[in-house]
Amino acid sequence: MYKFQPILKSLIWGGEKIAPYKGIATDQRNIGESWELSGVKDNESVVAEGPEAGTSLPELIARHGAALLGKANYGRFGEEFPLLIKFIDARQDLSIQVHPNDELAWERHKSKGKTEMWYVVSADKDAHLRSGFSKQVTPAEYEASVGDNTITDILADYKIAPGDVFFLPAGRVHSIGAGSFIAEIQQTSNITYRIYDFNRRDANGNTRELHTELAKGAIDYTVLPDYRTHYEPAQDTRVELVSCPYFTTSLYDLTRPETLDLASLDSFVVAICIEGCGTLTDDSGAAVPVHQGETVLIPASARSLAFTPDGGMKILTSWIG
CATH class of the missing domain: 2.60.120.10 (Jelly Rolls)
Incomplete structure (x- = not known):
C-alpha cells in the first residue's frame, strides 16, 4: 500500500x-x-x-x-x-x-x-x-x-x-x-x-x-x-455512489471494522479518507494508518482490505472494473 x-x-x-x-x-x-x-x-x-x-x-x-x-x-x-x-x-x-x-x-x-x-x-x-x-x-x-x-x-x-x-x-x-x-x-x-x-x-x-x-x-x-x-446514506456498509466505465466509487461511513473482499476485483483501489482516522490492513498483514485528508493506493495484488476506524472514519473507495 x-x-x-x-x-x-x-x-x-x-x-x-x-x-x-x-x-x-x-x-x-x-x-x-x-x-x-x-x-x-x-x-x-x-x-x-x-x-x-x-x-x-x-x-x-x-x-x-x-x-x-x-x-x-x-x-x-x-x-x-x-x-x-x-x-x-x-x-x-x-x-x-x-x-x-x-x-x-x-x-x-x-x-x-x-x-x-x-x-x-x-x-x-x-x-x-x-x-x-x-x-x-x-x-x-x-x-x-x-x-x-x-x-x-x-x-x-x-x-x-x-x-x-x-x-x-x-x-x-x-x-x-x-x-x-x-x-x-x-x-x-x-x-x-x-x-x-x-x-x-x-x-x-x-x-x-x-x-x-x-x-x-x-x-x-x-x-x-x-x-x-442521489443515494441513501448508511453506516458500516458499502454505499455505491457512481459506477461508470471510468471508475466505480463507493462511500464507507464506519463506526466498526469492515473488510472488503478484493479477490475477484482485478483492479487497484484508491482509498480517500474524508473524515476521521483509522488503519488499513491488507491480506499480507501490512497495516497503514490513515487520517482525514490522506489517500492510499492499494495494489490489485491485494486479496482483501480491512478498514479499522479509530472512533469513526469516512472513506471513499474508487476502482476500475
Missing part, C-alpha cells in the same frame, strides 16, 4: 482550507488544489514513505505492472495511471468549463477525455455548484450567453452540503462555486475548455484565455431535471 506526497497548487481562486484539513504545515498560500494521486505528465505523484519512497507513480507501474493496476487495467492503460484524485478548495467561483469526451479529446489533442465526479467534503453557508443547463439552448444561444455575460442564467445552480455528490460525464457544463470544498475523482486528463471566467483579471491585469468555440463542439446540450447524484 502506498501514500504519496501531495502536489499543492496555488491558484487565483484558491483558499486556505486544504493544509489544515490534511494536517500539513506549509507556507504556501491560496492552495486551490491538492493533487493526491496523479499520473499526469509533469505532475506525477511520488511515493511518500516506505521502501519505495521517492518513486514516481509511472516508475511504480513500470516496476509492478499488472500486480499494481490489475491485468485488464494494465492492458488497457499501460503505464499511465488512469485516475486523478484531488481535493479542491474554492475561495472564489471557479471558471465555467467543460471537458471533451474520449473521441473528441483524441481527435483534437491525442489525449483521453475527462469524466469526473465531486463529493462535497464541506461547504460554507452559501456554497453552491453549477452542473448542466437549466433549460434547452442551442449552440448559438450558448455562445451568445457567453458574449453578453448571461451564461450563469442558463445553468442549473445547486446549494450544497457535506455529502452531496455530482457525477459529471464529459460534455456537461459545470463550475465549482465559492465556499465549496470537494474531493474530485476523474479520468487522467488535464484538458479543460474554459467557457467563462467572470471577467476576472490576474495580478498583471490580464484576463484568462477562454475556449468558447472549442467548448461549443464538446458540450452535451441535453437537459436533465436533476443533475445531482
